[in-house]
Amino acid sequence: MSQIEPSKRFNLSRWALEHSALTRYLMVVLMVLGCAAYFQLGQDEDPPFTFRAMVVRTYWPGATAQQVAEQVTDRLERTLQEVPFADKIRSYSKPGESQIIFQIKDSSRAADVPGVWYAVRKKIGDMRGTLPSGIQGPFFNDDFGDVYGVIYALEADGFSEAERKVFADDVRQQLLRVPDVAKVELFGVQDEKVFIEVSAKRLAQLGLDFSAVLAQLGQQNAVESAGAVQTPQDVLQVRVGGQFQAVEELRAMPIRGPSGAQLRLGDIAEVRRGYVDPPSVKVRHQGQGVIAIGVSMGKGGDIIALGKALRVATARINATLPVGATLAQVQDQPVAVSDSVGEFIKVLIEAVVIVLAVSFVALGLHKGGRFGWHVDIRPGLVVGITIPLVLAVTFLAMWYWGIGLHKISLGSLIIALGLLVDDAIIAVEMMVRKMEEGYDKVRAATFAYEITAMPMLTGTLITAAGFLPIGLARSMTGEYTFAIFAVTVIALVLSWFVSVYFVPYLGTLLLKSRPHAAPASAVEGAPAGGHGDGPHEMFDTAFYNTFRRAVNWCVAHRWLTIGATVLIFALGIVGMGRVQQQFFPDSSRPMP
Template sequence: MLTKFSIKNNILTLSILVVLILGGISVFEDMPRDDMPAFLIRYMSVVTTYPGASPERIENLISDKIEKVAQEVPEVDYITSESRTGISIVSISLKESITKLQPVFDRLRRKIEGIQSELPDGASVTIDDEVGDVFGIIVGLTAEGYSDAEIKEIAEEVRDELIKLPEAAKVEISGYQNEKIYVEFNDAKFAEIGLTKAKLSDYISRTNIIIPGGEIKIGDQRIILEPTGNFEGISDIEDIIISSMNGRVLLLKDVATIRRGYEEPRKRLVRINGVPGVSIAVNLKKEGNIINLGRQVDQKIEELKQIYPYGVEFERISSQDLIVEKSVNDFLGNLLQAVVVVLAVMLVFLGLRTGVIVASLIPSAIVLTLLLMSVAGTGLNQVTLASLIIALGMLVDNAIVMSESIMVKMETGKSGYDAAIESAKELSLPLLTSSITTSAAFMAFFLAESVMGEIMGNIFIVVSFALMGSWFLTLTVITLFCARGLRIKSKEPSKTGIFDRLAVKYRRALFACLKWPTLTVGVIFLLFIGSLFLIRSVPFIFMPKSDKAIVTVNFELPIGTAIERTLASVEQIERFIAGNLMLDNGNEGVVTWSSYIGEGAPKYDLGYNPPESSPNAAHILINTSSDPANDRVIQALDRFIFNTFPDAQFRVSRLISGGGSVNPIEVRLSGRDLDTLYRISEMVKEKLRQISGTKNVTDNWGMKSKKLIIQIQPDKARLAGVSNQDIALSLQTILSGSQTGSFRTGDKTLPIILRNEAADTLSVEDLETINIYAQQSGKSVSLKQVADIQVVWQPTKIIRRDQSRTITIESDLMPGFTAGQVTGVLLPWLSDQSVKWGPGYSFELGGDAEGSADAMGAVAKKLPVSLFIIVLVLIGQFNSIRKPLIIMLSIPLGLIGVILGVFITGSYMGFMAFLGIISLAGIVINNAIVLLDRIDIEENEFEKPAALAIIDAGTQRFRPILLTTATTSLGLIPLWIGGGLMWEPMAISIIFGLLFATVLTLVFVPVLYRILFRVSYKDFSL
């Protein structure tokens, strides 16, 4: 027997304990640390560019084909596509039950690659299945007075240094401008000398040789030949000989301007605290330590600062390592406070000697749990540390029950050794059963096939480690300490006083309840019904926003807006931040910020998904001094952007918590006809704006935009000797430019772009007069001779979900309002209106409504597994159906305390409160098992009448159950106060629920036992 072995081999037992403690302490420093547990990003994107094509053409020719082939993979959950002018973005999301992503991504990749031949010529496909990589550390680089090329060169040198860091996996640079070689021509000059763009492109291509020359055999050797015909400098391009049609020989520089420059128009810009620069983002290695990576990056940057001259500045603009360090330290502080509270409770209520013995279990069990977590690859984060706090009160329960039993037996005259052996024999199975059933209550979260399951499933792992470790230590170390350390000659002082007086009053109250069982059950049932009515007054929030000191601004002007205007708008916002919102002596505020124009930021947080590049969009990442400063910054920026940019769609918000929704309110409208969808969406937006609590009501399609259609006249084109391809290529070369070769310089390859020198200044009237060249004949005609130009309005983008055109209406919430309040008003209206939309048009709710249903539904699906295990273990423990039934009937009644607590404290119901209810169920089961087991002992071993056995068992377990309630409730107070908005409702649910659950265990369980086992109290008296 384990207990007997540990007591007899006490030196070995203590040695093993010391080794375990030292092992746990040694692994603590090296354990991975993060803010929240990582979860899989089951998502890949397929981006296809097809320049010039309209959204509807992109939808039909590209997006539709990719969607259909992706839908064939059974692991796919849903597919969304965004078709914009010249680009298709298809996002493929896998089912949350899929854990091995790469094989599925590989199959999707092969299927998509297999249909590329069916896509239009000129379509370029990029498949990305690494969208989940988080770049938690971002360094901003500015160098005023340096050229873009010099800044890029410095950034690349920094990247090469950072990638060598032990904890770094990837390093990416954002915001640099790509260089190009521009060959700019004049249409009139070309017409004068009879030169066509096709011939000019051919001259450049034939002169610039960048192909191998083959090999030659000399004797027994093969020598590689390398032609030197490629361009060595700009002058080589300028000196290309051009033979015009009238026989004159000219150089390229005589008919065109050749220059080296940056891509025009600029596609992406990064600004650091209002200064142009670039960002360098660092990704952590798998199983790495983000805090260590942060220290390594800081050290390397300090070294680099000594190398680069004045003017080159580095600024941290995303510091996930500091966030994680603060989060982990705060939760370690909460854990330490909880440990101190529980230790104090033990010492006060159990006396010094017994209190010290029981309290010794706490650090031992925590260190053992950390060791098991390290072996299992589970790191330190908010969830795992909160799990330790939750388990704290539960794990001492084993030691309390065991020490109580040993003391009682020693008071009867038994030796410490015999009392420990007998107590372990009696309690090992009940304590194991209670530990297993308590752990099983959390199993549904571990098994849930959802993101929230991946995040919160860690609670099951940690609580299981803690409880099983506690059970093991109780049977070995605690029994050893009790056998060797307790000295019982008569009743200890701790056995008298407040607990004795309370026990006497409880005994009388229990007797009264047992005499009136129907009334007792009826009152509890009425309280339960009343609490269900009270829940209507409690707000429901699926997941609160993050309390990190970060504010984000997503800013979008109408599609088609030039990046120059987007940049000017962002500069206005930056000036407002610098002038009004900065941290100063009087106010909390902004510490640093970075702006990303034309593209999203690197993925700096799991809750942020960078959008595809777009010149009309910008993202601003703002670091504030504290979470309270977020509210001030959000409100001020909301007002400023709303008043300053009436045509902008924007969202100023906190980051979302893990597993939460980006938009609290979302309505997806699906149908076929574009005009009908637009009309319905305007109705829904107008209704949303009328509902109290909504703000920034927008949709994800935007307004229609103007488009010029070149309507080719086939007969006229045929007579002029030009083809449709001639027209398209001529337009592309003149307006956008076309690549006609490459220029190598050092280790860089720059594209050579042929374009009209007046491309950026052409008007619609100029467009009619541009020359269209026939590639075969070399003849040219003006565009208006072969085509008509029409102005039409088109959707800026077409978004589909599962192959149906879908407009998503989005809305933020004003402070003090919840998504449930808004959808409660909106949903009935939508149901009434949708019948008027006609067949083929439908709606569904997204946002918090969908996220909550999915997350809680995934857990609910697995609850039967937890219940089955619990019931099975209980039946095995008691060899009875009625006793497990008593326990299971008592669990739902814990909601009375939960709802009352949330209502009194002004907190909210949501996923975390749901988690608290599940945790509460485990504690209720634990207490009920110990009480019912004691009734069995009183009845069978001490041969007492059932009526007396129930009362004596309740009295016997009165102190251990109260102590469990006290240690668990008081231990959770630091999490309630210091755990932030996310953990507050869970802590409140357990604390208040447990206070009422104690009454359930001590009163309802005995009364229900009396009813089901038909115990009579007719002639019984105390």
């Protein structure tokens, strides 16, 4: 057969070969930029996503649960029903307290959530005047997205709770200066209170009214302005003195009795300094009471770099703490993320080695040589070069679109790794086949584009479309798993581009033209059409003949083949129903 004339349409592979200097430049630059982008990607355990829930809490001291439900909770619920994207409202009313959990629809965009929370605050602020007097709040909590990946325990044996709090506040201020730290929260802090315990029997004996005692306390400790004194140089503020500075001053406060006699507060009540009892939050580490310090990373940060910076900071902080106070690490998420990334690199290397081994054998195995068969490593080497090239460009695209390294994107890369080599293998195999048929390297490379470029692109887009439901899902789950769609599609489309642009160039550099066997007509001395020495197809192998017979049988028994296909599909659906459904497998990481 004669060599097919090149098509006059635009051929990207031919353009890449005609501009070989630009092709070499782009390949090197993309590889370097991709490697640099990999180290700039943010690393975290989970992808960022937006919580669509808010807690509205209101306090009404002295009110019963029924009063709270009717006069506070019910009014707040009616107001929340008017908020855009409102979905679920759950409320709990108990004596003195109302708690409402407000959830918006999963279909709401992440960018709209801050606006919804602003609308909640505004609407409730407008109707707050209709709530009973004496309520405290409402208070809003929508910071559910804060993940404290690093937690420390401040141990201070022999120090009081107040002294521990002073140490914890100082540690918090220093940790906030660490790069990528967004928030530092203290847990288990025991707030100090001054308790005044008055015996009702004692008050009755003295003829005192407890309300009058409280009123005198409030008047004495009030913070009031007494005006200002204006001088030619300045304006001096005048304030009423007498505020309590110590517990002893509070004990010595005079209380007027009903007969006009003055009593000391310490004579009728026990005044002492203490802590909130019972404590709202109590943290223990190794059996001892501690203050837990949680560190949250900023959005888009690198958790591994944050872990290194925190280790340096905590070493410096421990050196400044007094003897007996230490900062022990309880939770270390950077180590877990580092192990996850290391596991990906291990799997990636294993996959590359397996792909290279299969490519070397499948593409380079030929008859001949000392043992009857030999392996040409050049076709497999072309495929092996495309793997890091595609990954490098994928990392560059991930950096550009702000996709970090986490369990979803790393899993997507592993999924895509088995798919991104398909186009390169097809392109290389076509070049090798045409070179065996007698085509020169350039013609074989351009011929591969003409025959396989559009089918490869169609197959790539169809595979990418299989992940489209994840990308279009308007829900919290879709937002969490969006990287599966984004990373897989990016890797597959880039693998097609690399296969039609860089692979032909690499093939002309690395592939070796092998002498092709003459067609049967030439061997018999009767060339067909005068083209006995021209290029021809090499499809006379045992594997090809066996495969062709199988295809011919399926075509001849088409209804049986269709029936078997439908039956296998039905069995697959039935089997899928028996598979355990779980969004993520159970975590194997031990709890601290």
